[in-house]
Amino acid sequence: MPHWMTIAFLTALALHVLVQLWLSHRQTRHVAARRHEVPPAFADAVSAAEHAKAADYTVARQRLGRLDLVYDAIVLLILTLGGGIAALGRLATAIAGQNPIGSGTLHVLLALLAMSLASLPISVWRTFVLEARFGFNRTTAAVFVADLLKGAVLGGLLGGSVVALVLWTMAASGTLWWLVAWAVWMAISLLLLWAWPRWIAGFFNKFTPLTDAALRERIDALLARCDFHARDVYVMDGSKRSAHGNAYFTGLGREKRIVFFDTLLQSLSPVQVEAVLAHELAHFKLKHIPQRLLVSAATSLAGFALLGWLSAQDWFYAALGVDQPGHSTALLLFILVLPAFTWILTPLGAAWSRRHEFQADAFAARFSDGPELGRALVRLYRENASTLTPDPWYSVFYDSHPPPVVRISRLVNPGGEPDPLATGPAFSST
Secondary structure: OOEEEHHHHHHHHHHHHHHHHHHHHHHHHHHHHHOOOOHHHHHHOOOOOHHHHHHHHHHHHHHHHHHHHHHHHHHHHHOOOOOOOHHHHHHHHHOOOOHHHHHHHHHHHHHHHHHHHHHHHHHHHHHHHHHOOOOEEEOOHHHHHHHHHHHHHHHHHHHHHHHHHHHHHHHHHHOHHHHHHHHHHHHHHHHHHHHHOOOOOHHHOEEEEOOHHHHHHHHHHHHOOOOOOOOOEEEHHHHHHHOOOOOEOOOOOHOOOOEEEEHHHHHHOOHHHHHHHHHHHHHHOOOOHHHHHHHHHHHHHHHHHHHHOOOOHHHHHOOOOOOOHHHHHHHHHHHHHHHHHHHHHHHHHHHHHHHHHHHHHHHHHHHHHHHHHHHHHHHHHOOOOOOOOOOHHHHHOOOOOOOHHHHHHHHHHHOOOOOOHOOOOOOOOO
């Protein structure tokens, strides 16, 4: 008779897959039904052809996403109940011997490699077929392979070191190993967050200081108004891989950097770039980043505590397809199985993120130009082929950013007066 944990895992996984398939179907149907209906607020900025392209792009991504979802569930079942994790553990021991740290680290790396190889066909199709079909892919086969190899080397070195340290902590710290391991994990996470912009990001992209003197002067003035320090402003060669545009902050402390995709600078006017930057800057000034770090610390502490208890239970291993308990096995099973139970919390995280986005928009409107931020967003929606008509249930469950119509409405009418979105165009494309 199946163990209750096996039944619970299969039930949770089935619900996870079915709910995601249902939401994806809703999104596809909702967007496709409005393919020819440009929302009034965007009528002057988004043509019927561009709106139809965004709908087609969304539908295509959803269809591939459904295939990816089912495929990932099958891979997960093969690795757990199908005995994949156990087989990789035996292979790691055969290669590295009985040294628990060495063989355990290899075990985790082999499992991660197996999952990466399993996801490769979908990734190739997404990049070279789907993204290319809609004119977004600029990645060559050489760049794609180089990224894979760089990621594998970096993951092996950094990931292997972190895994080895965690496994050593599990073996050497007694019954409270999970608390020590959590502290080690948080220290490493903060160290990587600090080091990423200076030492790691350059392996994948080229970062050059912003040379546009007028734009730099505008940015410096914004930073001064907001009393914000950033080490420098960089332009990233995002066009090397994709036509999509973006901007972000990265780093901690004095290592904070502003990064613009070159595609973004090509798309927006200087005042729009300033408005987008003001929005991103708001996440730091409004303490969104520390809040997210604290929540991450709390949830990871709860996760390590749960792992500490589960790793001592023989049924945890047996119910998930493993006959030999071990630290690396516990770590892998926990990482793989936990999402099947925690997916139900996704809407809470999405709602919290949307709240932060609204607050950042309000901050940008106060310290920069709200209407210009709206125009910039409209242009980015158009150029990134983002759907303007997401399904409400799908959006509530997944979207970390507010729906376009709602978001633009807030920027046009921060006081909540009569909504022009219901009556006519909000922005022109210029």
